[in-house]
Amino acid sequence: MKTVGILGIQGAIEEHEASIRKTGCTTVRVKAPADLKKIDGIVLPGGESTSMGKQLEWFGLMEPLRQAIAQGLPAFGTCAGMILLAKEIEGSNQTRIGLMDIKVKRNAYGSQLDSFVTELKVKGLKKPLPAVFIRAPRIESLAKEVDVLASYQDHPVLVRENHLLAASFHPELTDSVELHRYFIQML
Numbered sequence: 001m002k003t004v005g006i007l008g009i010q011g012a013i014e015e016h017e018a019s020i021r022k023t024g025c026t027t028v029r030v031k032a033p034a035d036l037k038k039i040d041g042i043v044l045p046g047g048e049s050t051s052m053g054k055q056l057e058w059f060g061l062m063e064p065l066r067q068a069i070a071q072g073l074p075a076f077g078t079c080a081g082m083i084l085l086a087k088e089i090e091g092s093n094q095t096r097i098g099l100m101d102i103k104v105k106r107n108a109y110g111s112q113l114d115s116f117v118t119e120l121k122v123k124g125l126k127k128p129l130p131a132v133f134i135r136a137p138r139i140e141s142l143a144k145e146v147d148v149l150a151s152y153q154d155h156p157v158l159v160r161e162n163h164l165l166a167a168s169f170h171p172e173l174t175d176s177v178e179l180h181r182y183f184i185q186m187l
Contacts, residue, residue: 001024001025001026002025002026002040002041002184002187003025003026003027003028003038003039003040004020004025004026004027004028004039004040004041004042004043004183004184004187005027005028005029005030005035005036005038005039005041005042005043006020006027006028006029006030006042006043006045007030007042007043007044007045007052007065007081008029008030008031009031009052009055009056009059009061010047010048010051010052010055011045011046011047011048011052011080011081012045012046012047012078012170012172012173013029013045015045015170015172015173016043016045016078016172016180017029018172019171019172019177019180020043020180020184022177022180023177023180023181023184025184030042030061030065031059031061032059032060032061033060033061033064033065036064036065036068036073039073040074040187041073041074041075041076041183041184041186041187042065042068042069042073042074042075042076043075043076043077043078043081043183044075044076044077044078044080044081044082044084044085044097045078045079045080045081045172046078046079046080046081046134046170046172047079047080047081048080049080049081049083049084049094049096049106050094050095052080052084053084053094053095053096054095056084056095057095062095062097065097066097066098066099069097069099069163069164070099072163073163074163074164074165074183074186074187075097075099075163075164075165076164076165076166076167076180076183076186077100077164077165077166077167078166078167078169078170078171078172079134079135079136079137079167079168079169079170080137081166082100082102082104082137082139082166082167082168083096083104083106083137084096084097085097085098085099085100085102085164085166086098086100086102086103086104086137086166087099087100087101087102087103088102088103088104089103089104089105089106090103090104090105090106090140091105092106099164100146100159100161100164100166101142101143101145101146101161102139102141102142102143102146102159102161102166103139103140103141103142104137104138104139104140105137105138105140106135106137107135107136107137108136108137108138108140109133109135109136109138109168112134112135114135115132115133115134115135116132116133117130117131117132117133117174118130118131118133118152119131120150120151120152120157120158120169121150122149122150122158122178122179123147123148123149123150124149124182125178125182127178129150129171129176129178129179130171130174130175130176131150131152131157131167131169131170131171131174132169132170132171132173132174133152133168133169133170134170134173136157136168136169137168138155138157138168139155139156139157139159139168140155142156142159143161145161145162146159146160146161147159147160147161152168157169158179163186165182165183165186167179
């Protein structure tokens with residue numbers, strides 16, 4: 001049985017835990033470097049990316065997490081987690097993991113009031129995937145090695161680069177666990 005870590009410092013932690021458990025895997029909240037030794041992959045949840053980056057530094061977790069992911073630990077970033085994974089953030093030098101070869105724009109789909117739900121056709125999935133967009137980042141550019149799995153309004157919103165998976169939206173806020181299952185298969 002696989003154990004999936006959920007970055008446990010801020011954001012949609014409980015919702016990702018519930019989704020991962022529905023796939024039959026166990027979860028661990030990652031709050032310290034030692035927690036990284038207990039997991040087969042990690043979810044970086046939605047939340048507030050600037051705050052999450054600062055907390056990763058404060059808890060001494062940024063460098064160990066960056067090293068673990070660089071050395072092959074599968075990572076799945078949703079919304080703020082995508083921002084943390086991005087190599088470049090338009091107009092920002094905020095603290096981030098910075099290992100996925102994408103450039104993102106924060107809050108590109110509007111404010112909290114502009115939140116919406118849609119269905120996405122995802123490469124490799126038979127049924128459309130429900131997707132919740134809340135102050136979502138948009139991928140502005142990506143390297144040719146990054147595979148686009150789903151787009152919305154001609155912009156990639158779900159991408160994969162080797163052992164990294166990132167979504168602009170919140171799959172954990174729906175009843176579907178298909179994207180979490182996809183991530184589990186990457187472990």
